[in-house]
Amino acid sequence: MRSINDIRDLTVDEINELVRLACDIIEHPAAYSEKCHGKKLATLFFEPSTHTRLSFEAAMYELGGNVLGFSEAQSSSAAKGESVADTARTVGCYADIIAMRHPKEGAPYVASQHAGVPVINAGDGGHNHPTQTLADLLTIYREKGGFENLTVGLCGDLKFGRTVHSLINALARYKNVKFVLISPEELKVPSYVKKDVIQKNNLPYVQTTDLEAAIPELDILYMTRVQRERFFNEEDYLRLKDSYILDPKKLVNAKEDLCIMHPLPRVNEISVAIDQDPRACYFKQVLNGKYMRMALMLKLLELA
Amino acid sequence: MRVDAIQNGIVIDHITAGRGMQLYDLLGLKDLDCPVALMMNAVSGKMGRKDIIKIDADIQVDLDVIGYVDPGATVNFIRNGSLVEKRNIEMPKMLTNVIRCKNPRCITSVEQELDHVFRLTDAPNKIYRCIYCETKAK
Structure with a gap:
């Protein structure tokens, strides 16, 4: 039973196939509207995430299937002390596929070992969030026509930002990708991502604290939020949360076809004044996320 | 310093000097009720200094633990006072x-x-x- 815990669980060919399938869904939605008729998705969200949960649910409804689940640990058996393995085994009796978010890293992997149905990691702490990366990849594909020959700026919390780590892992497998890593000193990319992924693949990269100076060379600017829930110390969070705020002034020297991305939700790191700029792609990313989740569920259920 | 030869048991040899105690702890040897010798900084022709553990009982040891702590170590299995098997240890996957x-x-x-x-x-x-x-x- 195939599950997806990490973007690296998918080969480049499989990612390309998912992108192709998502594009076909976008072009021919009616052809897919009953593909999951009679199938049930269980959304097991042990921590709140409106965006990801609704995206999964919308994706399953658009495929003609049904949804069951919970949106916080307090309303699940976990509140009574049930293990992830037992919850997964139980839910596997009711649903055909599971999307799980959990604050503890590795919880969806544990679930995948026991559920008996495919499990999709919908975010596990600061670790992985593969379907966000799939949304990011479809956005890059649709905006740039492919994944090669790109200069990709990643800005904000590069230490705890799981979307950043997953995106680096995914893009590192394509040719001529250069990374510009923009963050405060305290939130730099962890050494295992830098050494094991970027340097191992001999990819060019730059580390800087200066967003404005980095912008002119970028094809993609991926902004991230400094997440309160990743800090054990409130003081550190308050000190770092406003490190980077993207506003129209900072975009003066940016490329005409820059693609500005953000995994959302944002707080204040992208000014709302940029929302009308044609280079703002973050709400397109949301829509692309739904299509990629549709494509992924079809593949895992072996319906496409 | 000399430690008597054992009749039936295991000798973990060529342990990098200083790692013997970690191995002793991780293998849970303090819980055994048979004679166990941990020799540290023994003179070695090949290594200069080495640690050695001798266990005077026919027990199973977790070779993965040895491979993790010190993949260069060797494990000798002794029966009736004679060496019956010598195993080089690799790092476990x-x-x-x-x-x-x-x-x-x-x-x-x-x-x-x-x-x-x-x-x-x-x-x-x-x-x-x-x-x-x-x-x-x-």
Whole structure:
């Protein structure tokens, strides 16, 4: 039973196939509207995430299937002390596929070992969030026509930002990708991502604290939020949360076809004044996320 | 310094000097009720100094633990006072319940019954990572 815990669980060919399938869904939605008729998705969200949960649910409804689940640990058996393995085994009796978010890293992997149905990691702490990366990849594909020959700026919390780590892992497998890593000193990319992924693949990269100076060379600017829930110390969070705020002034020297991305939700790191700029792609990313989740569920259920 | 030869048991030889105590702890040798000798800083022609552990009982030891602590060590199996098998130890691909994940965000920090499993991800640098959260073993 195939599950997806990490973007690296998918080969480049499989990612390309998912992108192709998502594009076909976008072009021919009616052809897919009953593909999951009679199938049930269980959304097991042990921590709140409106965006990801609704995206999964919308994706399953658009495929003609049904949804069951919970949106916080307090309303699940976990509140009574049930293990992830037992919850997964139980839910596997009711649903055909599971999307799980959990604050503890590795919880969806544990679930995948026991559920008996495919499990999709919908975010596990600061670790992985593969379907966000799939949304990011479809956005890059649709905006740039492919994944090669790109200069990709990643800005904000590069230490705890799981979307950043997953995106680096995914893009590192394509040719001529250069990374510009923009963050405060305290939130730099962890050494295992830098050494094991970027340097191992001999990819060019730059580390800087200066967003404005980095912008002119970028094809993609991926902004991230400094997440309160990743800090054990409130003081550190308050000190770092406003490190980077993207506003129209900072975009003066940016490329005409820059693609500005953000995994959302944002707080204040992208000014709302940029929302009308044609280079703002973050709400397109949301829509692309739904299509990629549709494509992924079809593949895992072996319906496409 | 001399330690008597054993009749039936195991000699873990060529342990890098200084690692003998860690191996003694991780193998749980303090819980045995048979004679166990840990010799530290013994003179070695090949290594200069080495540690040696002798266990005077026919017991099973977890070779993965030895491979994790010191892949250069050798394990000699003794029967009736004679060497019957000599095994060179390699780093194990997986380690189960030998070391514990220290990441407070890992699922193993809250689910007590889960095995602590580490995978060898970088053999030349001897790096093991937790299979759940990918935290590096220390």
